[in-house]
Amino acid sequence: MSDPILKVRNLDKHFPIGGGFFGKPTDIVRAVDNVSFDVERGETFGIVGESGSGKTTLGRCIMRVLSPTNGDMTLHRKGKDSLDLVTADRARLTESWQDMRMVFQDPQSSLNPRLRVLEIVGQCLRKSEGLSGKALSDRVGGLLEEVGLRKEFLMRYPNAFSGGQRQRLGIARALATKPELVIADEAVSALDVSIQAQTLNLLQDLQEQFALTYIFIAHDLAVVEHICDRIAVMYLGEIVELSTTQDLFRAPKHPYTRALLSAVPIPDPRARHKAKRRLPVGDGGVPDKGCRFAPRCPHATELCRNETPKAKPMAGADVLCHYAGEI
Amino acid sequence: MSLADTQPEAAKQADVAVPELLGPWSLMWRKFRRHRVAYVSLWLVGFIYALALFGDFFAPERLDDTNRRGIFAPPQGIHFFVENEDGSSEFQLHAKARKVQVNQSTMRRSYVDVPGKIIPLGFFVEGYDYKLLWLIPSNTHFFGPKDPDDVVYFLGADRLGRDILSRIIIGTKISMSIGLVGVAISLVIGVSLGGLSGYYGGWVDNVIQRLIEFLRSIPTIPLWMGLAAAIPLGWPPLRTYFVVTIIVSMIGWTSLAREVRGKFLSLRSEDFIVAARLDGLSDWEVIRKHMIPSFSSHIIASLTLAVPMMILAETSLSFLGIGLQPPIVSWGTLLKEAQNIRTIIEAPWLLLAPGTMIVVAVLALNFLGDGLRDAADPHAH
Numbered sequence: 246m247s248d249p250i251l252k253v254r255n256l257d258k259h260f261p262i263g264g265g266f267f268g269k270p271t272d273i274v275r276a277v278d279n280v281s282f283d284v285e286r287g288e289t290f291g292i293v294g295e296s297g298s299g300k301t302t303l304g305r306c307i308m309r310v311l312s313p314t315n316g317d318m319t320l321h322r323k324g325k326d327s328l329d330l331v332t333a334d335r336a337r338l339t340e341s342w343q344d345m346r347m348v349f350q351d352p353q354s355s356l357n358p359r360l361r362v363l364e365i366v367g368q369c370l371r372k373s374e375g376l377s378g379k380a381l382s383d384r385v386g387g388l389l390e391e392v393g394l395r396k397e398f399l400m401r402y403p404n405a406f407s408g409g410q411r412q413r414l415g416i417a418r419a420l421a422t423k424p425e426l427v428i429a430d431e432a433v434s435a436l437d438v439s440i441q442a443q444t445l446n447l448l449q450d451l452q453e454q455f456a457l458t459y460i461f462i463a464h465d466l467a468v469v470e471h472i473c474d475r476i477a478v479m480y481l482g483e484i485v486e487l488s489t490t491q492d493l494f495r496a497p498k499h500p501y502t503r504a505l506l507s508a509v510p511i512p513d514p515r516a517r518h519k520a521k522r523r524l525p526v527g528d529g530g531v532p533d534k535g536c537r538f539a540p541r542c543p544h545a546t547e548l549c550r551n552e553t554p555k556a557k558p559m560a561g562a563d564v565l566c567h568y569a570g571e572i
Numbered sequence: 573m574s575l576a577d578t579q580p581e582a583a584k585q586a587d588v589a590v591p592e593l594l595g596p597w598s599l600m601w602r603k604f605r606r607h608r609v610a611y612v613s614l615w616l617v618g619f620i621y622a623l624a625l626f627g628d629f630f631a632p633e634r635l636d637d638t639n640r641r642g643i644f645a646p647p648q649g650i651h652f653f654v655e656n657e658d659g660s661s662e663f664q665l666h667a668k669a670r671k672v673q674v675n676q677s678t679m680r681r682s683y684v685d686v687p688g689k690i691i692p693l694g695f696f697v698e699g700y701d702y703k704l705l706w707l708i709p710s711n712t713h714f715f716g717p718k719d720p721d722d723v724v725y726f727l728g729a730d731r732l733g734r735d736i737l738s739r740i741i742i743g744t745k746i747s748m749s750i751g752l753v754g755v756a757i758s759l760v761i762g763v764s765l766g767g768l769s770g771y772y773g774g775w776v777d778n779v780i781q782r783l784i785e786f787l788r789s790i791p792t793i794p795l796w797m798g799l800a801a802a803i804p805l806g807w808p809p810l811r812t813y814f815v816v817t818i819i820v821s822m823i824g825w826t827s828l829a830r831e832v833r834g835k836f837l838s839l840r841s842e843d844f845i846v847a848a849r850l851d852g853l854s855d856w857e858v859i860r861k862h863m864i865p866s867f868s869s870h871i872i873a874s875l876t877l878a879v880p881m882m883i884l885a886e887t888s889l890s891f892l893g894i895g896l897q898p899p900i901v902s903w904g905t906l907l908k909e910a911q912n913i914r915t916i917i918e919a920p921w922l923l924l925a926p927g928t929m930i931v932v933a934v935l936a937l938n939f940l941g942d943g944l945r946d947a948a949d950p951h952a953h
Contacts, residue, residue, distance in 0.1 A: 342850045357848070359865045372853060
């Protein structure tokens, strides 16, 4: 079944911090560190992790909004030659941005408040297909109906819409160029729960309709469980576990994944205190050597503190832990 | 509601009329109108610019008409009713006719009313010839004595017997336009340098910011004096005027450049700017279509706040005698007439009339700018 649309190999993104006019940077933040994965055509690939784990940076590196420090990324599109995203020039990137689109987290700031819906959703079409006038408004009107809005909204400004409707506008904008891959960066986290459900269902319907592939970045495990086929769990810039949704939720293998799963709020108050597994709070710093999770890991040994673990393939999952399968 | 139901409520009731929704500019205008002081100031500023534009129409007397019988004449009041011989009173705008009395021992002049003699006043009266908007010849004046040979000093007269009111009205043209031209120059320099600084960052940003800090650290008055002293006295007034404008805007652009840079920096990371880039727009298109419209309202507000600074700068320069020189008439050169104590004691209107005008104009522009800034800020409530 291996027909990957996107291959990412050993991707790094480091940010220098400190340093002034003449000074050298004092430190670097490894926001994304040695990350490799494939995204299969037609699947929904989830990326989860706590705040600061590098999931958004990873998404932006794939879109090449940020330039990665190291590594390879290749986009395999239907009927077109594959594109090396790392070395692509501006012209090829602009072209790739039609096949690979993004839905943003904040529906408030991702829509320009000074433009009408027609322009917000339609400007990529104006640019890529040279549409204008009636042809453009027909096309955008059609897109609005596809995401469950009305054609009459064309001439409105974003301030006239609710959060959920704005996110639909964001989705319509992403779909306008008929993309193959859509990166949804926390696309539903800014919405309240009932609207989240509607939006997720909309995304699933659209996926069936247009044969889309999603990379779904989120921090809410319930959301990714609902929508994703495979999930990568990130911790401090690394993917610590990559497995199918079923396996991940049934048998999490990395201690961090387990802790993450047990942190999901349980709606039943009587069942709540049973399954709590508490984790010491980390300082967000990355240890100099050894496993990055070691300072917070309940199972950490000398080996963990001294040697950097390598990804272990086991039963359909890749786990970044010395003791994967043993603990 | 089932989860599969992705239709919003509004879509189901297709017959409900969609109300007309306001765009960002209309919302701004609505918010601005709620700001009472700013709204009144808008009218006031509009009126002052109308004075500048139609100066000759509003001025009752010619700018340079001297009058030996009006030297240091104090302001004259406007009276409404005249008493007829039969004792009944009748509505007639008028001023009392005056004559000069010279105290022979002190050689001081004083003005006394001539009993029973009035100067009738009226709207749209005939006066000296001028060209409206530099084009249309006319001799109609908004308000003044009905007989063109009469002279009434509503705000007093100066040492040559020239009408202060007319001079203030004509001076509006120079004083208010120097603000506009100065601001236009600052706008061009400020937006381009600030834009470069914010968009490219790095060493370009560093160089421009240090330059701004350097310029701002120079005390303004000595800098202006030095530059203004370099203007040759023999230059024609128009050229002096432009050089003074440029000097005045030397400093003005720095704060604007900083503001623009800040806006560029904060906008660069906004999601909608990223989205526009991903839509395939080039850098220039992103700046033109997304960035500039997002901060144009702020720019308008800060420009409005910069205009009074320019007016004050011109006034101070002219007052010190290093800016505009007579015969150019601006509020600053008018104030220069009131530089010594004797004049202030004997003819305080020389100081008060132009001074009040400057204060009113500066305050009105400041209130207007404040109102615009509040209206432009989407987060203020």
